Amino acid sequence: MxxxxxxxxxxxxxxxxxxxxxxxxxxxxxxxxxxxxxxxxxxxxxxxxxxxxxxxxxxxxxxxxxxxxxxxxxxxxxxxxxxxxxxxxxxxxxxxxxxxxxxxxxxxxxxxxxxxxxxxxxxxxxxxxxxxxxxxxxxxxxxxxxxxxxxxxxxxxxxxxxxxxxxxxxxxxxxxxxxxxxxxxxxxxxxxxxxxxxxxxxxxxxxxxxxxxxxxxxxxxxxxxxxxxxxxxxxxxxxxxxxxxxxxGGHAPVIICEDVDVDKVARAAVVSKYRNAGQVCTSPTRFLIHESIFADFCEKFTAHAKQIKVGSPLDGQTQMGPLKNSRRLAAIEQLVKNARELGAEISAGGERLEKLPGNFYAPTVIIQPNLDVDVNHIEPFGPIAILKSFTSLDEALQEANRLPFGLASYAFTQNFQYIQRISNEIESGVISINDWQASLPETPFGGVKDxxxxxxxxxxxxxxxxxxxxxxxxx
Missing domain, CATH: 3.40.605.10 (Aldehyde Dehydrogenase; Chain A, domain 1)
Structure with a gap:
């Protein structure tokens, strides 16, 4: 061209x-x-x-x-x-x-x-x-x-x-x-x-x-x-x-309550998270999962993440392509390195795909990183998902609002009282409940805070x- x-x-x-x-x-x-x-x-x-x-x-x-x-x-x-x-x-x-x-x-x-x-x-x-x-x-x-x-x-x-x-x-x-x-x-x-x-x-x-x-x-x-x-x-x-x-920028939280269909939500979460290799400002990143379903969700999310076919974007079977440039690749490698050094569990990915010629990185899942880990504060803008447990909705909302970002947020529950509280209390320009779509041509889209x-x-x-x-x- x-x-x-x-x-x-x-x-x-x-x-x-x-x-x-x-x-x-x-x-x-x-x-x-x-x-x-x-x-x-x-x-x-x-x-x-x-x-x-x-x-x-x-x-x-x-x-x-x-x-x-x-x-x-x-x-x-x-x-x-x-x-x-x-x-x-x-x-x-x-x-x-x-x-x-x-x-x-x-x-x-x-x-x-x-x-x-x-x-x-x-x-x-x-x-x-x-x-x-x-x-x-x-x-x-x-x-x-x-x-x-x-x-x-x-x-x-x-x-x-x-x-x-x-x-x-x-x-x-x-x-x-x-x-x-x-x-x-x-x-x-x-x-x-x-x-x-x-x-x-x-x-x-x-x-x-x-x-x-x-x-x-x-x-x-x-x-x-x-x-x-x-x-x-x-x-x-x-x-x-x-x-x-x-x-x-954003660092979108996802609150997943105890009443969800775990496999259904985990499967859809993986699709949404690794869309465009996570290089989406509204990409779900900080998954906050109720402690009663945490182990089951982590197992299913990790399994689905490992099944993602990474390769040439022109191959009809490919589900995730490369990172856009070497800068993003280096940033993702540094975030994963920092998580490893601070003892976080990496249940999937965590490595560059050397067999592929471009900027390919494996879909990565980090479980229960402590607050000292950089990826808890820095938007990864790449194929990294963070899975953390919560005990109460108060705790989940506090964590969702902890960062100075408020572009997109997600939540999954059938509990009407939870839906009301999440809708009212999350500090975000867009809140999508029981759905992964953050914006459409006909809906207003914008962030709050930073x-x-x-x-x-x-x-x-x-x-x-x-x-x-x-x-x-x-x-």
């Missing part, structure tokens, strides 16, 4: 002298070379987005809806092509990759429908000769940043909501999965949107973020990624009081890209 920038409606090479190699994590082979963007390129992207915004913001909601729906329709026809690109660049098994593309297309479809439903309101005046209304307007040019772990979903979520609201966007997807984002750009390019409405720039993250955050022509920053980077972006954005949404600011998805996610104007007219 020819990797490139997408600026002002054109696919072209960046004007920086720096070249970046996109690597296949399954084979360590080079998929292609990407020439980085320069400061001049980024400024051009901002200016083209500004000009496109002036046109798009005046486009009727109906027409915006029709155009965005066309993106979804084309994406549905290209599921296989985009999914293969995800498998090659990220290492996600092909079946999972197809589901991701399907969801990304649904995000455009949902946004197209909601573009027609951005309603204002009338407020009863104190004076009968006065009219008071509230209208919602697009915020302006949006700067968006996304990581590599959901290379179709995350750009789709940001682009679709921005376009539905009437905004333009300068998107910096991850260079590591640049080809997936460019597939979305190709679809937009074919549909004859205003030139510059959607731009994609790839390059030095700090340089790009500095320029976008400092530009007075950029009205909003939206970021998905690590908490530390999100806080840095928030500081930069605050200098110009830009609107901001942040979807940051897991984020603002919301993506659903009607609420589109409203993040709008500003409120009160209009008072006296007759």
């Amino acid at each position: 020819q990797y490139s920038q997408y600026i002002s409606g054109k696919f072209r090479q960046g004007s920086s002298e720096i070249n970046y190699e996109v690597i296949n994590p399954s084979t360590s082979e080079i998929l292609g070379t990407l020439q980085f963007t320069s400061a001049q390129d980024i400024q051009e992207a901002i200016q083209s987005a500004l000009q496109a915004y002036k046109v798009w913001a005046k486009t009727s909601a109906y027409d915006r809806s029709v155009k965005i729906r066309q993106i979804a329709n084309l994406m549905y026809t290209r599921v296989d092509v985009i999914a293969e690109k995800i498998s090659l660049e990220l290492g996600k098994p092909l079946a999972e990759a197809k589901k991701e593309v399907q969801t990304a297309a649904e995000m455009f479809e949902w946004a197209s429908e909601e573009a027609r439903r951005i309603y204002g309101k009338t407020i009863a005046p104190r004076n009968p000769n006065m009219k008071q209304t509230v209208v919602y307007e697009p915020v302006g040019v949006v700067a968006a940043f996304s990581g590599w772990n959901a290379p179709a979903i995350t750009p789709a979520r940001k682009i679709s909501a921005a376009l539905a609201a009437g905004c333009s966007i300068v998107m910096k997807p991850s260079e590591e999965t640049a080809g997936v984002a460019l597939k979305i750009a190709e679809i937009i390019h074919e549909l004859d949107f205003p030139k510059g409405l959607v731009n994609m720039v790839f390059g030095n993250p700090e340089e790009i973020s500095n320029i976008l955050c400092e530009s007075t022509d950029v009205a909003m920053i939206t970021f998905t990624g690590a908490t530390s980077i999100g806080k840095s972006l928030a500081e930069k954005a605050s200098k110009h009081l830009k609107k901001l949404t942040l979807e940051l 897991s984020g600011l603002g919301t993506e998805g659903g009607v609420e996610g589109i409203h993040e890209f709008l500003k409120i104007k009160t209009v008072r007219i006296a007759s």
Whole structure:
């Protein structure tokens, strides 16, 4: 594939002298070379987005809806092509990759429908000769940043909501999965949107973020990624009081009560935990299991984890692919080493799969690690599950809320009183009870505490890209 920038409606090479190699994590082979963007390129992207915004913001909601729906329709026809690109660049098994593309297309479809439903309101005046209304307007040019772990979903979520609201966007997807984002750009390019409405720039993250955050022509920053980077972006954005949404890291707890079907929950838990090799911000990680079923659950979870077929993402039998890069591999190895040194039991995995050529690591299960173990505090973002027992629901809730993260949480029980308490007391942006799905196109998604600011998805996610104007007219 020819990797490139997408600026002002054109696919072209960046004007920086720096070249970046996109690597296949399954084979360590080079998929292609990407020439980085320069400061001049980024400024051009901002200016083209500004000009496109002036046109798009005046486009009727109906027409915006029709155009965005066309993106979804084309994406549905290209599921296989985009999914293969995800498998090659990220290492996600092909079946999972197809589901991701399907969801990304649904995000455009949902946004197209909601573009027609951005309603204002009338407020009863104190004076009968006065009219008071509230209208919602697009915020302006949006700067968006996304990581590599959901290379179709995350750009789709940001682009679709921005376009539905009437905004333009300068998107910096991850260079590591640049080809997936460019597939979305190709679809937009074919549909004859205003030139510059959607731009994609790839390059030095700090340089790009500095320029976008400092530009007075950029009205909003939206970021998905690590908490530390999100806080840095928030500081930069605050200098110009830009609107901001942040979807940051998590360390999701799972409370499993004594009344569950142990084998059923353990089997499904393994599937959810090792999806995308655990490289998912909402990945269930800290499994808190009632002491009465703890031994049985650990045995069944471990057995299912050991049966996972790890291999090439293009093999239809593969259930888990590689880690994305050597950085993640080294991080996982260090977390497991630390757990071993502090005496934690590792009932499955705990080792790199040397027989495979890429960044492969075995699905790993750590049982009852004490609080000194690093993985109790650090989001693994990889194929590590932590299994711990609890005696009372109070104890489980305390542990679930112990960390400064609150993105996604899960619980399994049929006890109505437990469900009420868990729903009310867990500190998390999303709580999924008796189910493993944390977000859908139609539901709001965002974290609390160090897991984020603002919301993506659903009607609420589109409203993040709008500003409120009160209009008072006296007759």
